[in-house]
Amino acid sequence: MAKIQTLAELQSLRDKLVAQRAEGEKTPGSVVIKVAYATCGIAAGAKEVLEHMEQKAKELGVNATFVKTGCMGYCYAEPTLEVLIPGRESVVFGYVDEMRADDILTKYVINNEFVEGIIPVNYETID
Amino acid sequence: MAKYKKHILVCGGSCCKSGNSQQMADTFRSMIFERGLQDEVQVIQTGCFGLCDKGPIVKVMPDNTFYTKVTLNDVSRIMDEHIVGGHKVEDLLFVDPETGNKVENNEKGEFHKKQIRIALRNCGVIDPENINDYIAHDGYIALGDCLTNHTPEEVIEIVSASGLSGRGGAGFPTGKKWASSARAKADQKYVVCNADEGDPGAFMDRSILEGDPHSVLEAMAICGYSIGADKGLIYIRAEYPLAIERLKIAISQAEEMGLLGDNIMGSGFNFHIELRYGAGAFVCGEATALIHSMEGKRGEPTFKPPRTSEKGYNLKPTNVNNVETYANVPAILLKGAEWFSSIGTANSKGTKVFALAGKVNNVGLIEVPMGITLREIIYEIGGGIKDGKKFKAVQTGGPSGGCLTEKHLDIPIDYKSLTQAGSMMGSGGMVIMDESSCMVNIAKFYLDFTVPESCGKCTPCRIGNKRLYEMLDKITKGKATMEDLEHLRNLSVVVKDTALCGLGQSSPNPILSTLDNFWDEYVEHVQDKKCRAGACKDLVRYEINPAICLGCTACARNCPVDAIHGELKKPHTIDQDICIKCGTCYTKCKFNAIRIN
Numbered sequence: 261m262a263k264i265q266t267l268a269e270l271q272s273l274r275d276k277l278v279a280q281r282a283e284g285e286k287t288p289g290s291v292v293i294k295v296a297y298a299t300c301g302i303a304a305g306a307k308e309v310l311e312h313m314e315q316k317a318k319e320l321g322v323n324a325t326f327v328k329t330g331c332m333g334y335c336y337a338e339p340t341l342e343v344l345i346p347g348r349e350s351v352v353f354g355y356v357d358e359m360r361a362d363d364i365l366t367k368y369v370i371n372n373e374f375v376e377g378i379i380p381v382n383y384e385t386i387d
Numbered sequence: 388m389a390k391y392k393k394h395i396l397v398c399g400g401s402c403c404k405s406g407n408s409q410q411m412a413d414t415f416r417s418m419i420f421e422r423g424l425q426d427e428v429q430v431i432q433t434g435c436f437g438l439c440d441k442g443p444i445v446k447v448m449p450d451n452t453f454y455t456k457v458t459l460n461d462v463s464r465i466m467d468e469h470i471v472g473g474h475k476v477e478d479l480l481f482v483d484p485e486t487g488n489k490v491e492n493n494e495k496g497e498f499h500k501k502q503i504r505i506a507l508r509n510c511g512v513i514d515p516e517n518i519n520d521y522i523a524h525d526g527y528i529a530l531g532d533c534l535t536n537h538t539p540e541e542v543i544e545i546v547s548a549s550g551l552s553g554r555g556g557a558g559f560p561t562g563k564k565w566a567s568s569a570r571a572k573a574d575q576k577y578v579v580c581n582a583d584e585g586d587p588g589a590f591m592d593r594s595i596l597e598g599d600p601h602s603v604l605e606a607m608a609i610c611g612y613s614i615g616a617d618k619g620l621i622y623i624r625a626e627y628p629l630a631i632e633r634l635k636i637a638i639s640q641a642e643e644m645g646l647l648g649d650n651i652m653g654s655g656f657n658f659h660i661e662l663r664y665g666a667g668a669f670v671c672g673e674a675t676a677l678i679h680s681m682e683g684k685r686g687e688p689t690f691k692p693p694r695t696s697e698k699g700y701n702l703k704p705t706n707v708n709n710v711e712t713y714a715n716v717p718a719i720l721l722k723g724a725e726w727f728s729s730i731g732t733a734n735s736k737g738t739k740v741f742a743l744a745g746k747v748n749n750v751g752l753i754e755v756p757m758g759i760t761l762r763e764i765i766y767e768i769g770g771g772i773k774d775g776k777k778f779k780a781v782q783t784g785g786p787s788g789g790c791l792t793e794k795h796l797d798i799p800i801d802y803k804s805l806t807q808a809g810s811m812m813g814s815g816g817m818v819i820m821d822e823s824s825c826m827v828n829i830a831k832f833y834l835d836f837t838v839p840e841s842c843g844k845c846t847p848c849r850i851g852n853k854r855l856y857e858m859l860d861k862i863t864k865g866k867a868t869m870e871d872l873e874h875l876r877n878l879s880v881v882v883k884d885t886a887l888c889g890l891g892q893s894s895p896n897p898i899l900s901t902l903d904n905f906w907d908e909y910v911e912h913v914q915d916k917k918c919r920a921g922a923c924k925d926l927v928r929y930e931i932n933p934a935i936c937l938g939c940t941a942c943a944r945n946c947p948v949d950a951i952h953g954e955l956k957k958p959h960t961i962d963q964d965i966c967i968k969c970g971t972c973y974t975k976c977k978f979n980a981i982r983i984n
């Protein structure tokens with residue numbers, strides 16, 4: 261990759277990336293699933309859940325992009341993940357095991373039904 | 388399958404549950420059924436909303452209606468007026484405490500958020516192994532801006548004006564530290580990131596490095612530019628393999644894009660970052676010991692002055708900051724010093740990340756504005772004490788900190804007030820304790836940690852801490868006298884005043900703060916040989932209630948040390964000299980005749 265030579269170049273790269281992401285978030289049918297993938301989340305089973313879910317999504321024909329993020333802060337409810345779907349508010353689910361992962365895909369993602377384990381986001385973040 | 392038109396979210400956090408939220412959810416479900424709406428309306432129990440004093444909470448989606456203090460009697464009204472009738476139930480709507488207005492549509496849901504994420508802004512949001520994710524969140528823009536539009540002096544000016552102070556424990560003003568390294572004249576300077584994180588129970592720094600490594604790298608480069616250093620070192624414990632891996636990935640991605648390395652963004656400024664591994668010794672988190680450890684020497688502290696900002700790594704000026712301190716820096720430069728200093732209290736600006744642990748329902752990694760109270764943290768973010776038990780104490784500052792109690796719940800948390808109360812901010816460990824914790828035992832736990840962590844260089848720490856531990860041990864065994872308590876306090880003060888480094892100077896804090904706040908518990912252990920929490924095994928007595936005991940011999944037959952005697956069909960007794968307090972008799976007795984004193 262070519263090195264960035266100026267601040268302006270970095271800014272335009274940022275703008276391009278932001279636009280790309282916004283586009284992706286609007287595309288109907290796109291699903292982004294962020295899994296809290298820090299040491300503690302992994303210890304609580306995030307790895308198994310992620311692998312299971314990737315497989316399951318394939319089987320169901322759900323076009324989901326899985327992203328491994330860092331800690332979301334909900335230690336009491338690990339493994340946790342966030343589901344982002346165009347046109348819906350993003351939702352964080354906790355205590356996700358393989359069964360709940362299936363529910364999230366079949367009920368929430370496909371049918372827009374809520375499933376147990378929703379964690380209300382309890383912080384503000386800066387933009 | 389059903390596609391629901393409305394979702395009723397009922398808070399299933401413990402506080403709301405104690406307010407009958409479980410029954411409410413059930414009532415909603417049966418009413419939905421009665422009205423034949425089961426294909427249109429769904430009831431879901433959620434985790435804690437973090438608004439426990441306003442609970443029980445019910446939220447109706449997709450209308451974003453937020454009902455507070457809902458009772459069982461309100462369920463039918465919500466059902467009929469809102470779900471069926473389409474009109475919100477006015478008097479249950481959340482009232483914004485700032486404006487006093489009822490909130491009809493709480494789409495942003497900002498009002499109930501006690502947390503503000505600055506240092507954790509990207510944690511759990513971006514993919515830490517993809518630099519583009521960081522760039523899409525304004526990554527490296529602050530660095531580019533500094534290199535392009537600001538002199539090093541201006542950068543330090545902004546950091547100083549923001550009021551940012553060290554998050555590693557001591558709370559030293561960051562801008563002042565940078566200025567002192569900038570002033571020092573040398574052919575080589577260093578920027579060091581302290582990622583040793585030795586406080587047991589703390590994991591803020593690891594979480595930041597695992598979730599958002601670039602923010603720390605960017606801040607280190609900004610620091611390098613402002614003090615005139617072209618080399619950065621991250622001292623990280625080898626026990627953090629995932630953080631190390633993600634840091635390595637981040638460094639190589641940033642170098643590849645020209646955001647670290649030589650001639651960053653064409654500015655002529657060079658900055659290279661390397662990792663140095665620690666073996667996980669607590670004392671190596673102390674800045675001078677850390678530097679010696681990086682130099683390949685023994686991890687022992689040295690006397691200050693000279694400060695590391697003047698003579699640090701390889702005797703060159705070295706700026707040492709904590710991970711979380713750095714993580715704040717890019718945000719400050721992007722949003723301005725004024726924005727940052729508008730958050731917090733008069734003497735402590737910004738936020739603090741805490742690893743909230745212990746006997747609260749919602750243990751977690753939290754970031755709160757300075758000035759928040761312990762009560763808000765425990766009851767609104769933490770969701771209250773587990774199993775409905777009573778709050779007893781909160782420990783902050785880890786082995787260097789202290790225990791605060793009920794009477795401190797409403798003091799605003801900042802560096803000064805926590806120190807005045809007898810604890811300290813520390814690096815961010817926060818352990819909540821309930822009635823089942825014995826405060827003498829807690830002090831002993833921390834000393835048990837510090838004794839082997841002492842590097843042994845100075846006598847007060849090496850020997851003093853050991854003697855302090857022995858005294859605590861004596862107290863928890865019921866063998867101490869009131870005179871011992873006096874010795875305990877005196878020696879604590881001596882160690883604090885005479886130890887060489889921060890480790891020994893602070894290791895008696897858990898003792899001193901518990902002596903101050905829980906004196907009666909110490910006295911009980913000494914005079915009554917009693918541990919009210921039942922945590923000190925040696926003071927616990929298993930006894931048989933002769934009024935209940937039928938003489939079935941189950942306890943005697945199962946006692947592993949033959950401490951129980953008695954005739955068949957007659958009340959038995961436990962020989963306290965032999966009893967090892969294993970509790971076997973207690974579990975074997977079918978008649979609840981064994982009591983614990």
Ligand SMILES: Cc1cc2nc3c(=O)[nH]c(=O)nc-3n(C[C@H](O)[C@H](O)[C@H](O)COP(=O)(O)O)c2cc1C
Nearest residue numbers: 553554555581584585672673674708709712889890
């Ligand atoms: C025994 C002891 C252990 C310490 N451990 C750490 C640590 O793990 N992480 C840290 O950042 N600071 C630690 N410190 C504080 C450092 O000495 C130093 O003050 C800090 O790294 C400076 O960074 P800051 O100004 O950004 O807080 C420790 C201090 C002592 C006395």
